[in-house]
Amino acid sequence: MYQEGDELMFISSEIFKERIEWITNTLQKNDFTLILLDNGMEEKWNEMCARIEEKISPDKEYVVNLTGGTKYISLAVQSVFEKHNKKKLYYLPSPKNHLLRPLWSDDTVIPVKYRVNVEEYMKAYNIKKSNPKSLTKKITDTQYLFERYTQDSLNKNILEKLRPYRDKKNKTFLISDLEKETKENIRDFLLDINFLADPDSSEINKDEIQYLTGGWFEEYIYDLIEKRLNPEDIKLGVRIGEAKLQQNNELDVVFTLGNKLFVIECKTGVGKESIFNQTVYKAAALKETLLGLPSSSYIFSLIPENKKFTQRAKYMGITYCDVTYFTNDNKLNSLIEDIKRNAYD
Structure with a gap:
C-alpha cells in the first residue's frame, strides 16, 4: 500500500512517542509527521480532534489505519477523517494478515502481503x-545424536560432566585433561559417536562442547x-x-x-x-x-x-x-x- 513518495503520519499520545521512533527506525524513515497528544488529552474529545484537524491538509489524500491506540483515540481519528473528502479508512484485525474497510459498501478484505523478518521484528520492539x-556440525551428525539420545544409547553421564566446561574461558580443551578431571574415557566416547573428524585429534573446542551438551x-x-x-x-x-x-x-x-x-x-x-x-x-x-x-x-x-x-x-x-x-x-x-x-x- 505504501509507495515511494508517500508521507507517513503518526498520531500518538505522549507516553508512546518513543515507540514511534522504534517504528520509523525500523522503516528507515526520517521524514514523517507526528501529531502528539499531550498528557491527559487522550481523554478530551474536542482537544484531540482539534489537534488532529490542525495538522491535516484538505488537498492531500489520507490512507488511515484505525488499528492501535486506545479505543477513544481511534474513535477521534475516525471522526476527524470521516469528514475529509479524500480518505480511505482501514482496520487491521490483529493478529490477522488482512485489512478490513469500515464504512465501505462491501466487505472485501485486502491481504497484507508483506512479511517481516526476525531483525525487523526486533527493531520494531527496540530489541x-x-x-x-x-x-556446528552437518545435520546428519545432529540427527544421529538425536537418535542415540532418544534411544538411550548415549552416555548422558559424560555429557553432564562436560557441561561445566561450557562456561569456562578456555577456547580449547585437551582431551587428556578432560579425562583426568572427569575421570571418564572421553576419547572413546567421542569416537563412539563419530564426533572427531580426526581420530588422532588431541583436543576439542568450546563450541564443540556446547554442541555436545x-x-x-x-x-x-x-x-x-x-x-x-x-x-x-x-x-x-x-x-x-x-x-x-x-x-x-x-x-x-x-x-x-x-x-x-x-x-x-x-x-x-x-x-x-x-x-x-x-x-x-x-x-x-x-x-x-x-x-x-x-x-x-x-x-x-x-x-x-x-x-x-x-x-x-x-x-x-x-x-x-x-x-x-x-x-x-x-x-x-x-x-x-x-x-x-x-x-x-
Missing part, C-alpha cells in the same frame, strides 16, 4: 540482537522447523536485550511466520522441577517484557511426558512439548499444524 550462530538439539530443532514450516526467516542462537538494558538473553531458535514471532527454548533435560520452573518463568518474562504480545513461546524438551509441567507452562502462556512430540509422528504433525494455525489464523 538489540547479536549475529546468529551457524551450524545440548547445542545439537537446538540445531536439530532449527533444521526441523526450517524443513517442515519453511518460515519467512529463522535464526539460531540469537542473543537479545532491550536497548536500555545491559542484561542479555539467548533465544535458541527464533523465526517469523505469518508476521508473527516464534521463540523456542530447547532443553535436552529439564527433569528437576526447579529447573523447569526457572525455564518457564524466563520464557514468560521474555515474552511479556521484550518480545511483544504477538509472539509465541515454546519449550521443547527431551524428557518423558509430564502433565504437571505441561499445565504449568500453559498457565504461563507457554507451549511445552516433551520427547514424545519428536519421537511420535502423529504428535509432531499435530504440533506443526498448531504452529501453522497460530501463524495464519
Whole structure:
C-alpha cells in the first residue's frame, strides 16, 4: 500500500512517542509527521480532534489505519477523517494478515502481503540482537545424536560432566585433561559417536562442547522447523536485550511466520522441577517484557511426558512439548499444524 513518495503520519499520545521512533527506525524513515497528544488529552474529545484537524491538509489524500491506540483515540481519528473528502479508512484485525474497510459498501478484505523478518521484528520492539550462530556440525551428525539420545544409547553421564566446561574461558580443551578431571574415557566416547573428524585429534573446542551438551538439539530443532514450516526467516542462537538494558538473553531458535514471532527454548533435560520452573518463568518474562504480545513461546524438551509441567507452562502462556512430540509422528504433525494455525489464523 505504501509507495515511494508517500508521507507517513503518526498520531500518538505522549507516553508512546518513543515507540514511534522504534517504528520509523525500523522503516528507515526520517521524514514523517507526528501529531502528539499531550498528557491527559487522550481523554478530551474536542482537544484531540482539534489537534488532529490542525495538522491535516484538505488537498492531500489520507490512507488511515484505525488499528492501535486506545479505543477513544481511534474513535477521534475516525471522526476527524470521516469528514475529509479524500480518505480511505482501514482496520487491521490483529493478529490477522488482512485489512478490513469500515464504512465501505462491501466487505472485501485486502491481504497484507508483506512479511517481516526476525531483525525487523526486533527493531520494531527496540530489541538489540547479536549475529546468529551457524551450524556446528552437518545435520546428519545432529540427527544421529538425536537418535542415540532418544534411544538411550548415549552416555548422558559424560555429557553432564562436560557441561561445566561450557562456561569456562578456555577456547580449547585437551582431551587428556578432560579425562583426568572427569575421570571418564572421553576419547572413546567421542569416537563412539563419530564426533572427531580426526581420530588422532588431541583436543576439542568450546563450541564443540556446547554442541555436545545440548547445542545439537537446538540445531536439530532449527533444521526441523526450517524443513517442515519453511518460515519467512529463522535464526539460531540469537542473543537479545532491550536497548536500555545491559542484561542479555539467548533465544535458541527464533523465526517469523505469518508476521508473527516464534521463540523456542530447547532443553535436552529439564527433569528437576526447579529447573523447569526457572525455564518457564524466563520464557514468560521474555515474552511479556521484550518480545511483544504477538509472539509465541515454546519449550521443547527431551524428557518423558509430564502433565504437571505441561499445565504449568500453559498457565504461563507457554507451549511445552516433551520427547514424545519428536519421537511420535502423529504428535509432531499435530504440533506443526498448531504452529501453522497460530501463524495464519
